[in-house]
Amino acid sequence: MDEHSPEIVPVNSPALDPDPDQEPQSSESGEEGDRGGPRPPESLSDKLPLPPADLNLYGAAVALRLLLLAAFFRYRVAHPARGAPWLWLAALACELCLALAWLLAQLPKLSPTSRETHLDRLASRYDKDARLGSVDVLVTAAGAGAEPPLAAANTVLSVLAADYPARRLACYVSDDGADLLLFEALFDAAGFARRWVPFCRRHAVEPRAPELYFARGVDYLRDKAAPSFVKERRAMKRAYEELKVRMNCLAAKARKVPEDGWVMSDGTPWPGNNTRDHPAMIQVLLGHPGDQDAEGNELPRLLYVSREKKPGFQHHTKAGALNALLRVSALLTNGSYVLNLDHDHCVANSGVLREAMCFLMDPESGNRTCYVQFPLRMGVNDDGGETRATRDSVFFDIGMKCLDGIQGPVYVGSGCCINRKALYGFDPASTEDDDGEAPVQRSSRAGGGSGS
Ligand SMILES: O=c1ccn([C@@H]2O[C@H](COP(=O)(O)OP(=O)(O)O[C@H]3O[C@H](CO)[C@@H](O)[C@H](O)[C@H]3O)[C@@H](O)[C@H]2O)c(=O)[nH]1
Ligand SMILES: [Mn+2]
Structure with missing residues (x-):
């Protein structure tokens, strides 16, 4: 660009620079707050509540696995391999790592999020x-x-x-x-x-x-x-x-x-x-x-x-x-x-x-x-139904929605x-x-x- 380039001034994005004078005139948002001041603006999207039944079974399965895991580690610690202590220690360390990785993977899965x-x-x-x-x-x-x-x-x-x-x-x-x-x-x-x-x-x-x-x-x-x-x-x-x-x-x-x-x-x-x-x-x-x-x-x-x-x-x-x-x-x-x-x-x-x-x-x-x-979703119909189950559905419908429940999905x-x-x-x-x-x-x- 040359000397004719447009003058550069700070950006004025409506979302980044909310102007109180330009609050919506919508009748829905016309109510007053507790102290008589203006009510906070309405959110443009909502999280959709997940029916508890959808997660209960999964939660129960996680709890059962945790119990089994605890029993397994109790057994491991109570029965050290006396003839091969280093091998036993290495196996225990590996199992602990795997258990921790599994546990961390469960955390986001407890709050899958859909939005409207x-x-x-x-x-x-x-x-x-x-x-x-x-x-x-x-x-x-x-x-x-x-x-x-x-x-x-x-x-x-x-x-x-x-x-x-x-x-x-x-x-x-x-x-x-x-x-x-x-x-x-x-x-x-x-x-x-x-x-x-x-x-x-x-x-x-x-x-x-x-x-x-x-x-x-x-x-x-x-x-x-x-x-x-x-x-x-x-x-x-x-x-x-x-x-x-x-x-x-x-x-x-x-x-x-x-x-x-x-x-x-x-x-x-x-x-x-x-x-x-x-x-x-x-x-x-x-x-x-x-x-x-x-x-x-x-x-x-x-x-x-x-x-x-x-x-x-x-x-x-x-x-x-x-x-x-x-x-x-x-x-x-x-x-x-x-x-x-x-x-x-x-x-x-x-x-x-x-x-x-x-x-x-x-x-x-x-x-x-x-x-x-x-x-981009492969094998998904216009109405959201799938023509064929792909690995994509686990990634998008479970993995990404669960990440959305914590910090947000990956790019x-x-x-x-x-x-x-x-x-x-x-x-x-x-x-x-x-x-x-x-x-x-x-x-x-x-x-x-x-x-x-
Ligand atoms: O020198 C290049 C080469 C490719 N492209 C564009 O990059 C895009 C992705 O390339 P493509 O060869 O189509 O890769 P795909 O494997 O089909 O793409 C998938 O994988 C890419 C990463 O490998 C992702 O970036 C894409 O979003 C994803 O659809 C296309 O629009 C290309 O036109 C360029 O602009 N310049
Ligand atoms: Mn491509």
Whole structure:
């Protein structure tokens, strides 16, 4: 960034900087406290009580094992192996270690935690959408040579169509393959988003990744679909099929790399022709002033980023890409929260960002919440039922929920909405956030954020 970079001032995240003047006007929270003062704000999420019967049997099994363990150690100590004292001592030490490890593993399991969110309270506390925190979604891709560009396009479309205010949402795609094919695929997807996003919003379709949505099919008769919806869905499906055909054509073309490397549509050589040695590229695909969807509404921003590569440097694959995206997003939109996704991890539930905000922007616990994650689950149906039991179910439904009951679950690598302040360890610097011109538009106009 150059001297045109936006001025840096302290961030003003609504959750981190609660303003007493802006307490919710919700009637639910209008009661008075014991001393006549205002009642503390309502929590945006609750722990769901676990039926005691669910844990009693497990508790009884733990108690029985403890008794057996105590009896076992009593026997061990009372019957030392006189002929081999060191062997006996080593066996006892090992058994004690195992017993301690088992005991420690039982502690979190006594408080598994499920939670529910209150989206209505979130809406009333933050004036519907006006004061929701801004989110930067970071998508990592390794280039179309390694991964089908259609997967990244679907992920991006599901992010752009998420149920979140457009001016508070930005999507950054990192391309570690510096691949013109992926860039063109995303450019095409950005054009498709102008129709896809309003279609999803108007008809509240789920999921909002077109590949998943159209694969699901609709029973128009059973669902009593309106004729206008049927017509629009058909047109949308046709447009998506055309997008797929165009992407397949691009992929076929990309198989034969020209001798002098790729050339962009304006005649300049593609800067990423040497994938191991190229400058950083940042291109704003959506977010230029006046960028709107087909109905004239604002669209979330979409940016293509390919970090600088130099031979001899360790680039740390996905981790390095995420660090680069974190820095780029800090300069352009500086969302208070970041959500990281793999190139093929679509947003399956369009309300996911609001769900995350119920924890991250909670007036009481938000400041103590570092991240909220939505791990990818294999073999799980839309309704939460499982098509096949996997080892995942033990990890997610038992291990993670139990850890949530103590200090919180471990980070599982993607689908994680993180408080930027928690990542930095201090308040991130901010451009202006709430009103006025969007930072990315300023940057791109200043020549710093746009152009490859
Ligand atoms: O140089 C690289 C290589 C990979 N990626 C991206 O990193 C992500 C994960 O890589 P992938 O090859 O798909 O690994 P998987 O084994 O499928 O991913 C699982 O395992 C990874 C850790 O090994 C986790 O980070 C992922 O979230 C998890 O889905 C993908 O989006 C890639 O596009 C990059 O950005 N740069
Ligand atoms: Mn993968």
